[in-house]
Amino acid sequence: MTNTTPPSSPGRAAVWKLIKPFWASEQKWKAFGLLFAIIALNLGMVYINVRLNSWNRDMYDVLQAHNYPQFKSLLWQFSGLAFVFIVVAIYSVYLTQALQIRWRYWMTERYMDRWLAHRAYYRIEQGQQGRLSDNPDQRIAEDLRALTSDTLSLVLGFISSSVTLLSFVHILWLVSGPASFSALGQAWSIPGYMVWFAVAYAAVGSAVVWWIGQPLVGLNFNQERFEANFRFGLIRVREHSEAVALYRGEAQERAQLTARLDDIRGNWWDIMRVTKKLNIAVNFYGQFAVIFPMLVSAPRYFSGAISLGVLMQISNAFGQVQDALSWFINAFTTLASWKASINRLAGFNADVERAQGMARTIEVERHTGSALTIEGLQLSLPDGGVVLRGMDARLESGEHVLVSGPSGCGKSTLIRAIADVWPYGRGRIGLPADAAVMFLPQRSYLPIGTLRAALSYPAAEGSFDDATIARYLALCRLPQLVGRLDQAANWSHALSPGEQQRLAFVRVFLNRPALVFLDEASSAMDGETEEVLYAALPRELPGVTVVSIAHRETLARFHSLRWRFVPMGEGEGCRVEVAAL
Incomplete structure (x- = not known):
């Protein structure tokens, strides 16, 4: 009988045990090469955003001063920065997807080998008391996919948000200056007031997101179909575990499952190519459809305390800081899915190890x-x-x-x-x-x-x-x-x-x-x-x-x-x- 009680959350050592093997395998140099390239591209995007923040200030100051020669120079500067940003953003997503499918393919092959070795697939199904996992096919097909994609998404998102926050909170603190006002018969001054507004804005946004929740985006139709075919093949091995074991058919099952896994990999590469094209349009749109929270900083501009360029720089930095502060809530559903996958895979590993280590009496x-x-x-x-x-x-x-x-x-x-x-x-x-x-x-x-x-x-x-x-x-x-x-x-x-x-x-x-x-x-x-x-x-x-x-x-x-x-x-x-x- 399957144990329906959820297993306790695995510790850091258990989490590292799940993640480490690929990064210590024969694929580690390619994996680390892709990872470092992706991190470098993400840091490059943060650097370009810092440059664009300064560019916004200069451009609006030039417009305010009616300096046409400097205006043309800044247009060329923006074109260069925007082109580099688009290329970096496209290949950041593309290389991330490449690393995802490499990691997932490697781990799925190893998990299939362990599941089929020593007839663990049969022994797990024999009504053992205290089982930690159900649906081993789902563990291999779904949870490994979630583990690899969610781990990369969370790690890269955290690095990017941390660097963005460190880069822009200093800028926002300096350029926003203090906000002075009178209340209750006293003069008040709030230094770096836009930083506090960004924190408040992120807190309100976090509360709303927490309350409403965000669903995950569904997979492409063909990818769902190939995933279902692969999962169905794994389920058939589980349902017919006795017959497969008696026929000694592990080699043939392995060959059929690998063929279905190859379909997933081939379709994923097609998704990567389409996603690259979509990102070209999305990033062009993102660069030229810029919206900033100007309302809060407008009073200082109209009072003459800051120039138009500084106003735009403040608005841009505010958006960057607020987005970085919202990382946890933006990643909340991903974190929940990642944690559930870790728990299920830890239980699956324990069941496989128990089945393989069962004493032969x-x-x-x-x-x-x-x-x-x-x-x-x-x-x-x-x-x-x-x-x-x-x-x-x-x-x-x-x-x-x-x-x-x-x-x-x-x-x-x-x-x-x-x-x-x-x-x-x-x-x-x-x-x-x-x-x-x-x-x-x-x-x-x-x-x-x-x-x-x-x-x-x-x-x-x-x-x-x-x-x-x-x-x-x-x-x-x-x-x-x-x-x-x-x-x-x-x-x-x-x-x-x-x-x-x-x-x-x-x-x-x-x-x-x-x-x-x-x-x-x-x-x-x-x-x-x-x-x-x-x-x-x-x-x-x-x-x-x-x-x-x-x-x-x-x-x-x-x-x-x-x-x-x-x-x-x-x-x-x-x-x-x-x-x-």
Whole structure:
């Protein structure tokens, strides 16, 4: 059962543990190069804004003095500053997006590797108590994206705001001068009064923003679609974790998920190019559509205390200081999203580490013999309840055993233990060293893609020639699919359960394992088709060892042994009786 209690906020060490790996990886020099370039561009924009602040003062003083030659000179100066600012602003955003996708792509690949390694994706889903995370697919798809983009946004925004504040608060304090007035029969003077107005303005604006709140901007439609495709692929691994684990299909899942991730990266680069074009228009508009809070400083201008140029300089500096002071509120929603992502990723990391570090109390080993051996096997549930007690068995090469017994006695759990995906219990299981093994669960797993890839799974698409595939499709009574090998579809929806199970038998014949484990793998078939496929196993795969879980007694004639699960009593689990057929 998933723990619904939110985990405690991770400390600084845990936050650094999430952020550090990319910056210490093989990508660190490119990453730091991009980061320093972005910081330099942002500082450059602050410097240009300081120059433009002085330019505003000079320009309006020139206009007030009707100095036409100096006016033309200042126009050329502004054109140069504005052009440099536009170029710097465009490439600041462009390089930030480039760093975001590099960081996200690197971290997503590592998180996918950790999730798929040691079948952690399967063990996390096995009802462990005290789980810290849910929806691992969302952690990988959404929270890593939020972590990388929000961290860069917050860090760069804080640096830029801090430098802007330090640069302009001094200017504003000096040029605004004191505000003098009489009240309550006394003369009052407020030094650097515009600084205090900027603080008050930011405080009022912060209160309004805090009250109303600001929603995040939605992603581009295509990016949402690719993100959803990637997330859906991850969800399918989680939903079909047992089948993937039994098929040993981690490599194929990894390849499909990487392909979807490549779609995200390619579409993101398209977004970057479009964003660069949009920023050209936005920054041109921003430079020439200038609005400043002149009302507060107008009385000193009309009294003759300051010139028009100083008035404009004060207004510009006021806007810069007020914007810098508003950084926390402007970044509030981003900070909230960032903190939630940190909490969820910390929980996900803890679950993966727990799954990978889970003690192996059931030893599954390869040996030099040709038999499947089981010694002192006890199977338990995650809560400690016993399912199977003291099983000892030996299955020689070429033997076929039928596993039968009441539901809930641990028959499928035995198959999971042999597959080394069930960690609860104790004992030893030995498999022939060079024998290929294949597990067929009741619910067959069909990856989305071409029918050829679904038939080849877990082998790579193209591993088998068309003639061989057509022969086994006909044998498994699926001749209608021969002409659809290159058709891509969601085959788990396109085929009936019985057709999906027959397709799984085609995989067995194509991959030619030495040991086959069938966990009610023919339960959705009609009796005649089921008998045809069981009869074909020893004929098509000479010497194959078969372990079958089935409830139909008509299959007993295709087996030489029976492992019967017999309940021992309430809470005592089951024992296994071995008999010849």
